Amino acid sequence: MKVTIVGAGAVGASCAEYIAIKDFASEVVLLDIKEGFAEGKAMDLMQTASLNGFDTKITGVTNDYSKTAGSDIAVITSGIPRKPGMTREELIGINAGIVQSVASSLLEHSPDVTLIVVSNPMDTMTYLVHKTTDIPKNKIIGMGGALDSARFKYRLAQALEAPISDVDGMVIGGHSDTGMVPLTRHATRNSVKVSEFLSEDRLNQVAEDTKVGGATLTKLLGTSAWYAPGAAVSALVQAIACDQKKMFPCSAFLEGEYGLNDICIGVPVLLGKNGIEKIVEIELDEAEKAKMKESAEGVSKVNELLQF
């Protein structure tokens, strides 16, 4: 199993590290445009192999796509991250060009690749890859909901004063400060609805804290987060590489599901060796449907800014 990660920055390197530590891929290629940068990150990571006990071979290359040839899975993390006070949508001007050219270079050398799009604004970047390549829709996956759901569980566990492993929950919708739809009504602690333990106000607070999870970290760090994003990407890569059929909310191209068309947005999917093997349509109540519709309108507005 060969995995390429384009962008050896904070998220790309974190993702490579988690993939290596889980030791399910034979080879990870890190590619960056900055001379020597990916080579340095790969060497540093390889020097953790004997300490962390993995055999995954990590190599780094400067913009040489021939070294990515035959990749089964590729992750696009290349592009700029936001700074405090910015929205993800403000990154579109620079990141759209980068994502489009990276996707096309990857495809030249790995025509059967499954692509995971991470660069922001992620739902729109995923849509861009759909519109500008002939990769089948099941093989283009946007990573956002897996991260947002991990943050939701963290906030729920805090509110419940419970261990995170007791908690389950999911965030669907667009990966944006306003567009996320944390499914508070469905969240559980050991199969019991969290609404049995938390007031409506406290649950609303959990949802709001979840939605601005990325912005909160960007303010604290001066740039956007990388550990949880890297871990979330590595979980998707593992689900595909190991044919796990695991369910994650991912940005998927919709053709009628959830009443939406011609959009990539976060919905629950099953991930296996064929990428998105199924889009899972769960029952939403009227309030959840309205939030999903509003979220989709926001994503579509950003999509309209694309030029291709």
Ligand SMILES: NC(=O)c1ccc[n+]([C@@H]2O[C@H](COP(=O)([O-])OP(=O)(O)OC[C@H]3O[C@@H](n4cnc5c(N)ncnc54)[C@H](O)[C@@H]3O)[C@@H](O)[C@H]2O)c1
């Ligand atoms: N979808 C998500 O949940 C999520 C989570 C975190 C970050 N992100 C996004 O991921 C992107 C990367 O974030 P980061 O913190 O790793 O940024 P970073 O600046 O640390 O790394 C980005 C890397 O991309 C490289 N790069 C730029 N143009 C390139 C090109 N054409 N080809 C190859 N490499 C190129 C840069 O040299 C840099 O090393 C940002 O757009 C950020 O907003 C998304």
Ligand SMILES: O=C(O)C[C@H](O)C(=O)O
């Ligand atoms: O917040 C960001 O800009 C990066 C990423 O989308 C995140 O949610 O951490």
